Amino acid sequence: AQSVTQPDIHITVSEGASLELRCNYSYGATPYLFWYVQSPGQGLQLLLKYFSGDTLVQGIKGFEAEFKRSQSSFNLRKPSVHWSDAAEYFCALASGGSYIPTFGRGTSLIVHP
């Protein structure tokens, strides 16, 4: 069975600092991987996705993620965090043949001024 693990429930960073949110997955083949962001009172917004090809993918709002097959990871990064990035971040995995993603538990990002 496929699964997604986000080991950090909360991450606190200072504004302007770099950010890395961890995501590990379990799946036998190459998965489709996603990062979503959920701001308070909002739905989930797709930040970026990995289907195939270049393992470093760029997304919206200055985010990027790197697919590392050897580590079964898809970590989200941003070089300089803004206060508006404070939100809940979800990593998700979908497998071939099904459009239904399996979500991680989410990581809450807190940004200090």
Next chain:
Amino acid sequence: EPEVTQTPSHQVTQMGQEVILRCVPISNHLYFYWYRQILGQKVEFLVSFYNNEISEKSEIFDDQFSVERPDGSNFTLKIRSTKLEDSAMYFCASSGGSLAYEQYFGPGTRLTVT
């Protein structure tokens, strides 16, 4: 930019009552989904809908739940007899034909069952 909308944003109901949650997917999308998120827990898939029928459903989606696309724009989730444990945020999502893996989510309906 087109977006998925959901109404109401918050619904309070008594246990045993029926509720209908409404969604308007993005107009040219073909696949429609409902998810729920119990407070503090993961987002969980409930059901997907394509070509006017359910294409996949999870074990959560039991006989108490039903979905319908009553017209060309709305997509509804009905819970026939609500239970306390149905209290959650319910998200609707939709995706297109060639980009079916890219799902666009609505803002959610918070359902509180008392």
